[in-house]
Each structure stands twice: as structure tokens, then as C-alpha cells.
Amino acid sequence: MSKKSKQTTESKTVTTPTNPQFVTDSLQKTTGLIDKVAGLDPSSLVAGVNPLQQQAADGAAGLGADRSWLDSILKAPNLQPRSLLDNLDSYMSPYLQDVVSTSLADYDFGADKTRAAQDLELAGAGAFSGSGSSLTRSATEGELMRGRGSLAAGLRDQGFNTAANLSNMDAQRAQQTDLANLEAMFQRGNLAMGAEASDRANLGTMMSIGDTMRGIDAQERNAPISLATILAGLQGSMPYSLLHGQTTEGNATSTAKGGGFDLASWLGNNAQLAAKAFGV
Known part of the structure; x- marks a missing residue:
């Protein structure tokens, strides 16, 4: 077998x-670039705070720190009506002294002259000590007293009206001053609020610009990664298999x-x- x-x-x-x-x-160049990116410190790719952002943050910390204007408005006294009687005596006293007293003194001086003239007339008539002279003197005194009283009443009435008018004018001016001061206080408050709103708007603009600048910085820091990603993508799409x-x-x-x-x-x-x- x-x-x-x-x-x-x-x-x-x-x-x-x-x-x-x-x-x-x-391929070697792209691989080297990727290796270089892999060796980067990750914290170096984080963009820092932009100076404009820091300035905006510092400014925002001071917003509302000074509210003295608001305190002054909150503590503003209520507007009270002014009365002409509050200051009436300060106008009446000078008028009574300077006008009424002087006018009555002049009247009394005239009354004395009237009495003297009457006495001479009665003496010439031989009735100085008779009953007729007494009646005449009584009638004259009555007229003089009524005249003095009428003069005093008229002067006092005129003085009150004058003093009341002056006091009323001063009360109105004081009321207007109080109102103007209160309006000015609110206007200052509005200006302060407007300034604060303007500060906020400015800080917002500053922060927005800072964000944009920080974004540019971040793009620059990540540019190597972006480049490596783009190159790798482009190489992956190349028809290298044909070669x-x-x-x-x-x-x-x-x-x-x-x-x-x-x-x-x-x-x-x-x-x-x-x-x-x-x-x-």
C-alpha cells in the first residue's frame, strides 16, 4: 500500500x-497642530474680565450709594396753608401807632383849639358862668367826642383792612415760596433719578462693549483649536483614497x-x- x-x-x-x-x-502637519493644542493649559483658553467689564462692575457697585436726595424728599414737610392772622399784629401795631395815634393827637389838638375859641366867644358874650354857657360847652364836648370816636373807628377799620391786606399778601408769598421750594425739591429728585438712570444706561453700554471685547479675546484664544478642527474636517473630506x-x-x-x-x-x-x- x-x-x-x-x-x-x-x-x-x-x-x-x-x-x-x-x-x-x-497629515503630519495637522497631527502636530492637534498635539500642540492638546498640550495647552485649559485655563489659558478662558478669556479674562475685560477692563470695560470691570469698570462697569465697579460703577454698578456704587449705584444707589448716595440717596440723600431721596431722604430729603421723604422728610419734606407737608405743605400747610398760611393764614393772614398769623402775622396780623405785626402790621396792626405800626399802623395804630403811626396813623391812629397821630391822627387822634391832631384831632385832640384841634378840639382844644375849638374849646378855647368857644370860651373866648362865651366870655365876650358875658355868658361865661351862666347856664347857657354850660349847655354850649356840653354840646361842643359831645360833638367833639363823637367826632373823635368816628375818626378813631374809621382809622382802626382802615388800619385793620390795610394790615389784613398786607398780611394776606405776605401769607400768599410765603405759601408760594413753600410750594416753589417743594417743587424744586421734587425737581432735584427727578434730576437725581434721571442721572442715576443715565448712569445705569452708561454702565449697561460699557458692559455690552466689554462683553464684545471679551468675546473677541475668547475667539483669539480658541483660534488654534478652531484651526485644527477646520483642517481636520477639510482633510477628512479630501478624496485621499484615490491617491x-x-x-x-x-x-x-x-x-x-x-x-x-x-x-x-x-x-x-x-x-x-x-x-x-x-x-x-
Whole structure:
């Protein structure tokens, strides 16, 4: 019988991709840029506070610090009506002294002259000590007293009206002054509130500009990452596969086992025949 031969073959193949040099250089450049970005300190990519933002923050801290204008408005007295009687005596007293007293003194002086003239007239008539002279004197005194009383009443009435008018004018002026002062106080409050609102608007504008400047700074800090991302995306979209090649290297070895009759194999395949041959 012939013996079967068994062969074992081992092989190893190595395939190496090949690209044009400009593709390799481009990929190496992008990889180097990515490695450089990976080595950055993350905190260096965070944009700091812009000076305008800091100035706006400092200004905002001082808003509302001075509210003296508001305190003055809150403590402002209520506007009270002015009465002409409050200051009436200050006008009556000078009028009574300067006008009424002087006029009555002049009247009394005139009355004395009237009495003297009457006495001379009665003396010339020879009735100085008679009953007629008494009646005449009584009638004259009555007229003089009524005249004095009428003059005094008229002067006092005129004095009251004059004093009341002057006092009323002063009360009105004082009332108008109080009202003007109160209005001026509220106007100052409105101006202060307007100035504070203007300060807020200015600080808001300053903060907005600071945000814009900080955004520009952040973009500049992240520019390397943006560039690496863009380059990687562009390279990923390039049809490099059209330029891609490969180099294959390999080796193979084979071995053969057995060169003659294999008894064990034959017995395994022909057990019955073996038993007969050996008388089993």
C-alpha cells in the first residue's frame, strides 16, 4: 500500500499603505497642530474680565450709594396753608401807632383849639358862668367826642383792612415760596433719578462693549483649536483614497510529514482486515 503525505503551510503578509509625499506632509502637519493644542493649559483658553467689564462692575457697585436726595424728599414737610392772622399784629401795631395815634393827637389838638375859641366867644358874650354857657360847652364836648370816636373807628377799620391786606399778601408769598421750594425739591429728585438712570444706561453700554471685547479675546484664544478642527474636517473630506496605494510583503513555509507505510494509520482504517490477518 502507498502512504498518504500531509503538508502544513504557514504564511505572513504585511501590507503597508503608501501615499504621495504631500499627503503625508499635510497629515503630519495637522497631527502636530492637534498635539500642540492638546498640550495647552485649559485655563489659558478662558478669556479674562475685560477692563470695560470691570469698570462697569465697579460703577454698578456704587449705584444707589448716595440717596440723600431721596431722604430729603421723604422728610419734606407737608405743605400747610398760611393764614393772614398769623402775622396780623405785626402790621396792626405800626399802623395804630403811626396813623391812629397821630391822627387822634391832631384831632385832640384841634378840639382844644375849638374849646378855647368857644370860651373866648362865651366870655365876650358875658355868658361865661351862666347856664347857657354850660349847655354850649356840653354840646361842643359831645360833638367833639363823637367826632373823635368816628375818626378813631374809621382809622382802626382802615388800619385793620390795610394790615389784613398786607398780611394776606405776605401769607400768599410765603405759601408760594413753600410750594416753589417743594417743587424744586421734587425737581432735584427727578434730576437725581434721571442721572442715576443715565448712569445705569452708561454702565449697561460699557458692559455690552466689554462683553464684545471679551468675546473677541475668547475667539483669539480658541483660534488654534478652531484651526485644527477646520483642517481636520477639510482633510477628512479630501478624496485621499484615490491617491492611496499599498505595498505587500509576505513569506510562506510548508512542511511534509511521512515518507513510507504508516501502519497505525492503516490499522485504524482497516481494523477488520487486520484481525483476520493476525488470526484474531
